[in-house]
Amino acid sequence: MSKFALSAQTSHGLSVSALEEASRTGARDADIEHLFLALVLSEQAAGRALRDLGITLTAAREAVQQQHNAQLSSLGIDAEFPEAGRIVFHELDGFELTKRATDLLVSSSKKGKSGDASAVLGELLEEPSGMITSILERLGVSVQQVSQALAQQEAKPVGGSNTGISGRRPAAGTSGAFIMAPVETVRNFLDDPQNITIWDQRAGTIEASTAEEDVNEQWIVTAPTIWPNGKPVEVRPEFRRRLVRRTQPQQAGSLAWSFNYIDSPQACGSVVEFGLQETTGGTQLSVRITPNRRRGWQKIKWIALLPVQKFGLWTYRFHIAAAISRYYR
Missing domain, CATH: 1.10.1780.10 (Clp, N-terminal domain)
Structure with a gap:
Protein backbone atom coordinates (compact mmCIF):
# COMPACT_ATOMS: atom_id res chain seq x y z
CA MET A 1 0.00 0.00 0.00
CA PRO A 157 4.83 -8.85 12.64
CA VAL A 158 1.37 -9.90 13.74
CA GLY A 159 1.00 -13.66 13.56
CA GLY A 160 -1.81 -15.45 11.83
CA SER A 161 -2.36 -15.75 8.13
CA ASN A 162 -6.05 -14.95 8.31
CA THR A 163 -5.85 -11.50 9.82
CA GLY A 164 -4.83 -9.67 6.66
CA ILE A 165 -2.67 -7.47 8.88
CA SER A 166 1.04 -7.55 9.60
CA GLY A 167 3.43 -5.09 11.17
CA ARG A 168 2.39 -1.47 10.69
CA ARG A 169 0.31 -1.77 7.54
CA PRO A 170 -2.88 -3.62 6.56
CA ALA A 171 -2.56 -5.98 3.63
CA ALA A 172 -3.73 -4.76 0.25
CA GLY A 173 -7.39 -5.46 -0.40
CA THR A 174 -8.33 -5.77 3.26
CA SER A 175 -9.67 -3.45 5.94
CA GLY A 176 -9.01 -4.07 9.60
CA ALA A 177 -10.58 -3.20 12.93
CA PHE A 178 -10.08 -3.92 16.59
CA ILE A 179 -13.21 -5.42 18.15
CA MET A 180 -13.81 -5.18 21.90
CA ALA A 181 -14.96 -8.77 22.30
CA PRO A 182 -13.42 -12.28 22.37
CA VAL A 183 -12.86 -14.10 19.08
CA GLU A 184 -15.61 -16.67 19.65
CA THR A 185 -18.12 -13.96 20.51
CA VAL A 186 -17.32 -12.10 17.29
CA ARG A 187 -17.32 -15.35 15.30
CA ASN A 188 -20.79 -16.28 16.58
CA PHE A 189 -22.04 -12.78 15.78
CA LEU A 190 -20.74 -12.90 12.21
CA ASP A 191 -21.98 -16.45 11.66
CA ASP A 192 -25.59 -15.45 12.45
CA PRO A 193 -27.35 -14.35 9.23
CA GLN A 194 -29.75 -12.15 11.20
CA ASN A 195 -26.81 -9.90 12.08
CA ILE A 196 -26.06 -9.11 8.44
CA THR A 197 -28.43 -6.14 8.72
CA ILE A 198 -26.19 -4.80 11.51
CA TRP A 199 -22.85 -4.93 9.70
CA ASP A 200 -23.95 -4.49 6.07
CA GLN A 201 -25.37 -1.04 5.40
CA ARG A 202 -26.80 -2.35 2.12
CA ALA A 203 -29.06 -4.80 3.99
CA GLY A 204 -32.29 -3.44 5.44
CA THR A 205 -34.16 -6.69 6.11
CA ILE A 206 -33.38 -10.40 5.87
CA GLU A 207 -35.60 -13.46 5.55
CA ALA A 208 -35.11 -17.14 4.80
CA SER A 209 -35.41 -18.07 1.15
CA THR A 210 -37.80 -20.77 -0.04
CA ALA A 211 -36.18 -21.12 -3.46
CA GLU A 212 -34.49 -24.41 -2.53
CA GLU A 213 -35.21 -27.30 -0.20
CA ASP A 214 -32.72 -26.33 2.51
CA VAL A 215 -34.19 -22.96 3.50
CA ASN A 216 -31.82 -22.66 6.46
CA GLU A 217 -28.78 -22.30 4.20
CA GLN A 218 -29.76 -19.28 2.11
CA TRP A 219 -31.45 -15.97 2.79
CA ILE A 220 -32.75 -12.93 0.95
CA VAL A 221 -31.62 -9.48 2.03
CA THR A 222 -33.51 -6.42 0.85
CA ALA A 223 -31.92 -2.98 0.62
CA PRO A 224 -33.04 -0.39 3.19
CA THR A 225 -35.29 2.47 2.16
CA ILE A 226 -33.90 5.00 4.67
CA TRP A 227 -30.35 5.53 5.96
CA PRO A 228 -29.82 5.81 9.75
CA ASN A 229 -29.62 9.61 9.37
CA GLY A 230 -33.14 9.68 7.91
CA LYS A 231 -32.17 10.32 4.30
CA PRO A 232 -33.81 8.15 1.62
CA VAL A 233 -31.82 5.35 0.02
CA GLU A 234 -31.77 5.41 -3.75
CA VAL A 235 -31.39 1.88 -5.16
CA ARG A 236 -32.38 0.68 -8.61
CA PRO A 237 -35.16 -1.95 -8.42
CA GLU A 238 -33.00 -4.75 -9.86
CA PHE A 239 -30.43 -4.21 -7.10
CA ARG A 240 -32.80 -4.22 -4.17
CA ARG A 241 -32.68 -7.96 -3.44
CA ARG A 242 -29.65 -10.21 -2.93
CA LEU A 243 -29.39 -13.93 -2.26
CA VAL A 244 -27.03 -14.71 0.62
CA ARG A 245 -25.27 -18.00 1.34
CA ARG A 246 -22.47 -19.19 3.54
CA THR A 247 -19.48 -20.05 1.37
CA GLN A 248 -15.99 -21.51 1.63
CA PRO A 249 -13.47 -18.88 2.79
CA GLN A 250 -10.08 -18.48 1.14
CA GLN A 251 -8.27 -18.63 4.50
CA ALA A 252 -8.65 -21.42 7.06
CA GLY A 253 -10.44 -20.27 10.17
CA SER A 254 -12.21 -17.41 8.38
CA LEU A 255 -15.93 -16.85 7.78
CA ALA A 256 -17.38 -15.99 4.38
CA TRP A 257 -20.76 -14.95 2.93
CA SER A 258 -21.63 -14.77 -0.77
CA PHE A 259 -24.02 -12.11 -2.10
CA ASN A 260 -25.69 -12.30 -5.53
CA TYR A 261 -28.36 -10.08 -7.05
CA ILE A 262 -31.61 -11.96 -7.55
CA ASP A 263 -33.26 -9.66 -10.09
CA SER A 264 -30.11 -8.92 -12.09
CA PRO A 265 -28.25 -12.20 -12.66
CA GLN A 266 -25.74 -10.51 -14.97
CA ALA A 267 -24.72 -8.11 -12.21
CA CYS A 268 -21.56 -9.01 -10.34
CA GLY A 269 -22.01 -10.40 -6.85
CA SER A 270 -19.29 -10.70 -4.24
CA VAL A 271 -17.94 -12.68 -1.31
CA VAL A 272 -17.36 -10.98 2.05
CA GLU A 273 -14.72 -12.77 4.13
CA PHE A 274 -13.84 -12.15 7.77
CA GLY A 275 -10.51 -13.05 9.35
CA LEU A 276 -10.36 -13.22 13.15
CA GLN A 277 -7.42 -13.40 15.51
CA GLU A 278 -7.14 -13.06 19.28
CA THR A 279 -5.32 -9.94 20.43
CA THR A 280 -4.89 -8.03 23.69
CA GLY A 281 -8.30 -6.82 24.83
CA GLY A 282 -10.35 -8.43 22.08
CA THR A 283 -10.24 -9.49 18.44
CA GLN A 284 -8.23 -8.38 15.44
CA LEU A 285 -10.66 -8.36 12.51
CA SER A 286 -9.90 -8.20 8.80
CA VAL A 287 -12.50 -7.76 6.07
CA ARG A 288 -11.91 -8.79 2.46
CA ILE A 289 -14.42 -8.40 -0.37
CA THR A 290 -13.88 -10.43 -3.54
CA PRO A 291 -16.09 -9.63 -6.54
CA ASN A 292 -17.24 -12.63 -8.54
CA ARG A 293 -15.20 -13.32 -11.65
CA ARG A 294 -16.38 -11.36 -14.67
CA ARG A 295 -16.41 -12.53 -18.27
CA GLY A 296 -16.47 -10.91 -21.67
CA TRP A 297 -17.39 -7.24 -21.90
CA GLN A 298 -18.08 -7.08 -18.14
CA LYS A 299 -14.42 -7.90 -17.48
CA ILE A 300 -13.31 -5.17 -19.89
CA LYS A 301 -15.65 -2.68 -18.21
CA TRP A 302 -14.32 -3.67 -14.77
CA ILE A 303 -10.70 -3.10 -15.85
CA ALA A 304 -11.56 0.27 -17.36
CA LEU A 305 -13.18 1.41 -14.12
CA LEU A 306 -10.64 -0.26 -11.81
CA PRO A 307 -9.71 2.85 -9.76
CA VAL A 308 -13.36 3.61 -9.09
CA GLN A 309 -14.09 -0.04 -8.29
CA LYS A 310 -11.18 -0.22 -5.83
CA PHE A 311 -12.39 2.88 -4.02
CA GLY A 312 -15.92 1.48 -3.85
CA LEU A 313 -14.68 -1.81 -2.41
CA TRP A 314 -12.55 0.01 0.18
CA THR A 315 -15.54 2.13 1.22
CA TYR A 316 -17.72 -0.97 1.55
CA ARG A 317 -15.06 -2.80 3.61
CA PHE A 318 -14.54 0.21 5.85
CA HIS A 319 -18.25 0.56 6.63
CA ILE A 320 -18.53 -3.14 7.45
CA ALA A 321 -15.54 -3.08 9.82
CA ALA A 322 -16.71 0.19 11.42
CA ALA A 323 -20.23 -1.16 12.00
CA ILE A 324 -18.90 -4.28 13.76
CA SER A 325 -16.56 -2.19 15.91
CA ARG A 326 -19.39 0.21 16.80
CA TYR A 327 -21.71 -2.67 17.75
CA TYR A 328 -19.38 -3.73 20.57
CA ARG A 329 -18.87 -0.21 21.90
Whole structure:
Protein backbone atom coordinates (compact mmCIF):
# COMPACT_ATOMS: atom_id res chain seq x y z
CA MET A 1 0.00 0.00 0.00
CA SER A 2 1.36 3.45 -0.93
CA LYS A 3 2.08 6.10 1.68
CA PHE A 4 -0.72 8.27 0.28
CA ALA A 5 -3.28 5.47 0.48
CA LEU A 6 -2.18 4.44 3.97
CA SER A 7 -2.23 8.02 5.22
CA ALA A 8 -5.66 8.72 3.69
CA GLN A 9 -7.21 5.52 5.03
CA THR A 10 -5.67 6.00 8.48
CA SER A 11 -6.81 9.62 8.68
CA HIS A 12 -10.33 8.70 7.60
CA GLY A 13 -10.59 5.76 10.01
CA LEU A 14 -9.28 7.69 13.01
CA SER A 15 -11.49 10.67 12.18
CA VAL A 16 -14.63 8.52 12.07
CA SER A 17 -13.77 6.76 15.35
CA ALA A 18 -12.97 10.10 17.01
CA LEU A 19 -16.25 11.63 15.85
CA GLU A 20 -18.14 8.55 17.02
CA GLU A 21 -16.59 8.90 20.48
CA ALA A 22 -17.36 12.63 20.59
CA SER A 23 -20.98 11.95 19.61
CA ARG A 24 -21.46 9.88 22.79
CA THR A 25 -21.28 13.06 24.88
CA GLY A 26 -23.44 15.19 22.58
CA ALA A 27 -20.44 17.03 21.12
CA ARG A 28 -20.41 17.89 17.42
CA ASP A 29 -16.65 18.37 17.17
CA ALA A 30 -13.84 15.94 17.98
CA ASP A 31 -10.54 17.16 19.42
CA ILE A 32 -7.18 15.53 20.12
CA GLU A 33 -8.48 13.59 23.13
CA HIS A 34 -11.00 11.92 20.84
CA LEU A 35 -8.18 11.07 18.42
CA PHE A 36 -6.46 9.41 21.38
CA LEU A 37 -9.59 7.31 22.03
CA ALA A 38 -9.63 6.44 18.32
CA LEU A 39 -6.02 5.24 18.57
CA VAL A 40 -6.92 2.95 21.47
CA LEU A 41 -9.36 1.35 19.01
CA SER A 42 -6.91 1.23 16.10
CA GLU A 43 -6.01 -2.13 14.56
CA GLN A 44 -2.57 -0.81 13.65
CA ALA A 45 0.60 -1.01 15.75
CA ALA A 46 -0.27 2.17 17.67
CA GLY A 47 -3.50 0.67 18.98
CA ARG A 48 -1.86 -2.61 19.91
CA ALA A 49 0.89 -0.74 21.79
CA LEU A 50 -1.63 1.20 23.87
CA ARG A 51 -3.70 -1.89 24.65
CA ASP A 52 -0.57 -3.88 25.57
CA LEU A 53 0.06 -1.23 28.22
CA GLY A 54 -3.31 -2.08 29.74
CA ILE A 55 -5.15 0.91 28.30
CA THR A 56 -8.70 -0.14 27.55
CA LEU A 57 -11.32 2.01 25.85
CA THR A 58 -13.36 2.10 29.06
CA ALA A 59 -10.38 3.32 31.08
CA ALA A 60 -9.39 5.83 28.40
CA ARG A 61 -12.91 7.23 28.23
CA GLU A 62 -12.94 7.67 31.99
CA ALA A 63 -9.53 9.40 31.95
CA VAL A 64 -10.74 11.81 29.24
CA GLN A 65 -13.90 12.54 31.26
CA GLN A 66 -11.81 13.22 34.38
CA GLN A 67 -9.51 15.51 32.40
CA HIS A 68 -12.49 17.48 31.05
CA ASN A 69 -13.94 17.89 34.55
CA ALA A 70 -10.54 18.96 35.90
CA GLN A 71 -10.30 21.62 33.21
CA LEU A 72 -13.68 23.01 34.22
CA SER A 73 -12.63 23.08 37.87
CA SER A 74 -9.41 24.92 36.99
CA LEU A 75 -11.57 27.64 35.44
CA GLY A 76 -13.61 27.91 38.61
CA ILE A 77 -16.64 26.25 37.04
CA ASP A 78 -18.44 23.93 39.41
CA ALA A 79 -19.92 21.56 36.85
CA GLU A 80 -19.24 18.32 35.02
CA PHE A 81 -19.49 17.27 31.41
CA PRO A 82 -22.71 15.36 30.62
CA GLU A 83 -22.78 11.59 31.00
CA ALA A 84 -21.96 9.74 27.80
CA GLY A 85 -24.60 7.82 25.92
CA ARG A 86 -24.56 5.70 22.77
CA ILE A 87 -22.79 6.53 19.51
CA VAL A 88 -25.02 8.63 17.23
CA PHE A 89 -22.48 9.90 14.69
CA HIS A 90 -23.85 7.66 11.93
CA GLU A 91 -27.40 8.88 12.58
CA LEU A 92 -26.85 12.65 12.50
CA ASP A 93 -25.08 15.30 10.44
CA GLY A 94 -22.93 18.27 11.39
CA PHE A 95 -19.89 16.58 12.98
CA GLU A 96 -16.34 17.74 12.31
CA LEU A 97 -12.81 17.67 13.70
CA THR A 98 -11.40 20.73 15.43
CA LYS A 99 -8.68 22.65 13.63
CA ARG A 100 -6.16 21.36 16.18
CA ALA A 101 -7.08 17.75 15.48
CA THR A 102 -7.10 18.29 11.73
CA ASP A 103 -3.70 19.98 11.77
CA LEU A 104 -2.28 17.11 13.82
CA LEU A 105 -3.47 14.53 11.27
CA VAL A 106 -1.99 16.57 8.42
CA SER A 107 1.30 16.92 10.30
CA SER A 108 1.54 13.13 10.75
CA SER A 109 2.17 12.68 7.01
CA LYS A 110 4.56 15.59 6.44
CA LYS A 111 8.36 15.79 6.39
CA GLY A 112 9.03 12.14 5.78
CA LYS A 113 6.47 10.90 8.32
CA SER A 114 4.48 7.79 7.41
CA GLY A 115 0.96 9.09 8.03
CA ASP A 116 -0.09 5.84 9.71
CA ALA A 117 -1.52 5.46 13.23
CA SER A 118 1.98 5.30 14.72
CA ALA A 119 2.79 8.70 13.24
CA VAL A 120 -0.46 10.12 14.60
CA LEU A 121 0.32 8.75 18.07
CA GLY A 122 3.80 10.26 17.85
CA GLU A 123 2.25 13.65 17.09
CA LEU A 124 -0.11 13.32 20.05
CA LEU A 125 2.75 12.49 22.42
CA GLU A 126 4.53 15.68 21.34
CA GLU A 127 1.41 17.88 21.28
CA PRO A 128 2.29 21.04 23.28
CA SER A 129 -0.95 21.57 25.26
CA GLY A 130 -0.17 18.70 27.64
CA MET A 131 -3.68 17.28 27.25
CA ILE A 132 -2.54 13.80 26.18
CA THR A 133 0.27 13.69 28.75
CA SER A 134 -2.27 14.43 31.49
CA ILE A 135 -4.64 11.75 30.21
CA LEU A 136 -1.80 9.22 30.15
CA GLU A 137 -0.88 10.14 33.73
CA ARG A 138 -4.46 9.44 34.79
CA LEU A 139 -4.04 6.03 33.14
CA GLY A 140 -0.80 5.41 35.05
CA VAL A 141 1.31 5.41 31.90
CA SER A 142 4.15 7.72 30.84
CA VAL A 143 4.97 9.10 27.41
CA GLN A 144 8.23 7.15 27.48
CA GLN A 145 6.39 3.87 28.16
CA VAL A 146 4.09 4.51 25.21
CA SER A 147 7.04 5.28 22.93
CA GLN A 148 8.81 2.08 23.97
CA ALA A 149 5.70 -0.06 23.52
CA LEU A 150 5.13 1.48 20.09
CA ALA A 151 8.70 0.72 19.00
CA GLN A 152 8.28 -2.88 20.11
CA GLN A 153 5.03 -3.28 18.17
CA GLU A 154 6.46 -1.80 15.00
CA ALA A 155 9.41 -4.19 15.14
CA LYS A 156 7.37 -7.37 15.07
CA PRO A 157 4.83 -8.85 12.64
CA VAL A 158 1.37 -9.90 13.74
CA GLY A 159 1.00 -13.66 13.56
CA GLY A 160 -1.81 -15.45 11.83
CA SER A 161 -2.36 -15.75 8.13
CA ASN A 162 -6.05 -14.95 8.31
CA THR A 163 -5.85 -11.50 9.82
CA GLY A 164 -4.83 -9.67 6.66
CA ILE A 165 -2.67 -7.47 8.88
CA SER A 166 1.04 -7.55 9.60
CA GLY A 167 3.43 -5.09 11.17
CA ARG A 168 2.39 -1.47 10.69
CA ARG A 169 0.31 -1.77 7.54
CA PRO A 170 -2.88 -3.62 6.56
CA ALA A 171 -2.56 -5.98 3.63
CA ALA A 172 -3.73 -4.76 0.25
CA GLY A 173 -7.39 -5.46 -0.40
CA THR A 174 -8.33 -5.77 3.26
CA SER A 175 -9.67 -3.45 5.94
CA GLY A 176 -9.01 -4.07 9.60
CA ALA A 177 -10.58 -3.20 12.93
CA PHE A 178 -10.08 -3.92 16.59
CA ILE A 179 -13.21 -5.42 18.15
CA MET A 180 -13.81 -5.18 21.90
CA ALA A 181 -14.96 -8.77 22.30
CA PRO A 182 -13.42 -12.28 22.37
CA VAL A 183 -12.86 -14.10 19.08
CA GLU A 184 -15.61 -16.67 19.65
CA THR A 185 -18.12 -13.96 20.51
CA VAL A 186 -17.32 -12.10 17.29
CA ARG A 187 -17.32 -15.35 15.30
CA ASN A 188 -20.79 -16.28 16.58
CA PHE A 189 -22.04 -12.78 15.78
CA LEU A 190 -20.74 -12.90 12.21
CA ASP A 191 -21.98 -16.45 11.66
CA ASP A 192 -25.59 -15.45 12.45
CA PRO A 193 -27.35 -14.35 9.23
CA GLN A 194 -29.75 -12.15 11.20
CA ASN A 195 -26.81 -9.90 12.08
CA ILE A 196 -26.06 -9.11 8.44
CA THR A 197 -28.43 -6.14 8.72
CA ILE A 198 -26.19 -4.80 11.51
CA TRP A 199 -22.85 -4.93 9.70
CA ASP A 200 -23.95 -4.49 6.07
CA GLN A 201 -25.37 -1.04 5.40
CA ARG A 202 -26.80 -2.35 2.12
CA ALA A 203 -29.06 -4.80 3.99
CA GLY A 204 -32.29 -3.44 5.44
CA THR A 205 -34.16 -6.69 6.11
CA ILE A 206 -33.38 -10.40 5.87
CA GLU A 207 -35.60 -13.46 5.55
CA ALA A 208 -35.11 -17.14 4.80
CA SER A 209 -35.41 -18.07 1.15
CA THR A 210 -37.80 -20.77 -0.04
CA ALA A 211 -36.18 -21.12 -3.46
CA GLU A 212 -34.49 -24.41 -2.53
CA GLU A 213 -35.21 -27.30 -0.20
CA ASP A 214 -32.72 -26.33 2.51
CA VAL A 215 -34.19 -22.96 3.50
CA ASN A 216 -31.82 -22.66 6.46
CA GLU A 217 -28.78 -22.30 4.20
CA GLN A 218 -29.76 -19.28 2.11
CA TRP A 219 -31.45 -15.97 2.79
CA ILE A 220 -32.75 -12.93 0.95
CA VAL A 221 -31.62 -9.48 2.03
CA THR A 222 -33.51 -6.42 0.85
CA ALA A 223 -31.92 -2.98 0.62
CA PRO A 224 -33.04 -0.39 3.19
CA THR A 225 -35.29 2.47 2.16
CA ILE A 226 -33.90 5.00 4.67
CA TRP A 227 -30.35 5.53 5.96
CA PRO A 228 -29.82 5.81 9.75
CA ASN A 229 -29.62 9.61 9.37
CA GLY A 230 -33.14 9.68 7.91
CA LYS A 231 -32.17 10.32 4.30
CA PRO A 232 -33.81 8.15 1.62
CA VAL A 233 -31.82 5.35 0.02
CA GLU A 234 -31.77 5.41 -3.75
CA VAL A 235 -31.39 1.88 -5.16
CA ARG A 236 -32.38 0.68 -8.61
CA PRO A 237 -35.16 -1.95 -8.42
CA GLU A 238 -33.00 -4.75 -9.86
CA PHE A 239 -30.43 -4.21 -7.10
CA ARG A 240 -32.80 -4.22 -4.17
CA ARG A 241 -32.68 -7.96 -3.44
CA ARG A 242 -29.65 -10.21 -2.93
CA LEU A 243 -29.39 -13.93 -2.26
CA VAL A 244 -27.03 -14.71 0.62
CA ARG A 245 -25.27 -18.00 1.34
CA ARG A 246 -22.47 -19.19 3.54
CA THR A 247 -19.48 -20.05 1.37
CA GLN A 248 -15.99 -21.51 1.63
CA PRO A 249 -13.47 -18.88 2.79
CA GLN A 250 -10.08 -18.48 1.14
CA GLN A 251 -8.27 -18.63 4.50
CA ALA A 252 -8.65 -21.42 7.06
CA GLY A 253 -10.44 -20.27 10.17
CA SER A 254 -12.21 -17.41 8.38
CA LEU A 255 -15.93 -16.85 7.78
CA ALA A 256 -17.38 -15.99 4.38
CA TRP A 257 -20.76 -14.95 2.93
CA SER A 258 -21.63 -14.77 -0.77
CA PHE A 259 -24.02 -12.11 -2.10
CA ASN A 260 -25.69 -12.30 -5.53
CA TYR A 261 -28.36 -10.08 -7.05
CA ILE A 262 -31.61 -11.96 -7.55
CA ASP A 263 -33.26 -9.66 -10.09
CA SER A 264 -30.11 -8.92 -12.09
CA PRO A 265 -28.25 -12.20 -12.66
CA GLN A 266 -25.74 -10.51 -14.97
CA ALA A 267 -24.72 -8.11 -12.21
CA CYS A 268 -21.56 -9.01 -10.34
CA GLY A 269 -22.01 -10.40 -6.85
CA SER A 270 -19.29 -10.70 -4.24
CA VAL A 271 -17.94 -12.68 -1.31
CA VAL A 272 -17.36 -10.98 2.05
CA GLU A 273 -14.72 -12.77 4.13
CA PHE A 274 -13.84 -12.15 7.77
CA GLY A 275 -10.51 -13.05 9.35
CA LEU A 276 -10.36 -13.22 13.15
CA GLN A 277 -7.42 -13.40 15.51
CA GLU A 278 -7.14 -13.06 19.28
CA THR A 279 -5.32 -9.94 20.43
CA THR A 280 -4.89 -8.03 23.69
CA GLY A 281 -8.30 -6.82 24.83
CA GLY A 282 -10.35 -8.43 22.08
CA THR A 283 -10.24 -9.49 18.44
CA GLN A 284 -8.23 -8.38 15.44
CA LEU A 285 -10.66 -8.36 12.51
CA SER A 286 -9.90 -8.20 8.80
CA VAL A 287 -12.50 -7.76 6.07
CA ARG A 288 -11.91 -8.79 2.46
CA ILE A 289 -14.42 -8.40 -0.37
CA THR A 290 -13.88 -10.43 -3.54
CA PRO A 291 -16.09 -9.63 -6.54
CA ASN A 292 -17.24 -12.63 -8.54
CA ARG A 293 -15.20 -13.32 -11.65
CA ARG A 294 -16.38 -11.36 -14.67
CA ARG A 295 -16.41 -12.53 -18.27
CA GLY A 296 -16.47 -10.91 -21.67
CA TRP A 297 -17.39 -7.24 -21.90
CA GLN A 298 -18.08 -7.08 -18.14
CA LYS A 299 -14.42 -7.90 -17.48
CA ILE A 300 -13.31 -5.17 -19.89
CA LYS A 301 -15.65 -2.68 -18.21
CA TRP A 302 -14.32 -3.67 -14.77
CA ILE A 303 -10.70 -3.10 -15.85
CA ALA A 304 -11.56 0.27 -17.36
CA LEU A 305 -13.18 1.41 -14.12
CA LEU A 306 -10.64 -0.26 -11.81
CA PRO A 307 -9.71 2.85 -9.76
CA VAL A 308 -13.36 3.61 -9.09
CA GLN A 309 -14.09 -0.04 -8.29
CA LYS A 310 -11.18 -0.22 -5.83
CA PHE A 311 -12.39 2.88 -4.02
CA GLY A 312 -15.92 1.48 -3.85
CA LEU A 313 -14.68 -1.81 -2.41
CA TRP A 314 -12.55 0.01 0.18
CA THR A 315 -15.54 2.13 1.22
CA TYR A 316 -17.72 -0.97 1.55
CA ARG A 317 -15.06 -2.80 3.61
CA PHE A 318 -14.54 0.21 5.85
CA HIS A 319 -18.25 0.56 6.63
CA ILE A 320 -18.53 -3.14 7.45
CA ALA A 321 -15.54 -3.08 9.82
CA ALA A 322 -16.71 0.19 11.42
CA ALA A 323 -20.23 -1.16 12.00
CA ILE A 324 -18.90 -4.28 13.76
CA SER A 325 -16.56 -2.19 15.91
CA ARG A 326 -19.39 0.21 16.80
CA TYR A 327 -21.71 -2.67 17.75
CA TYR A 328 -19.38 -3.73 20.57
CA ARG A 329 -18.87 -0.21 21.90
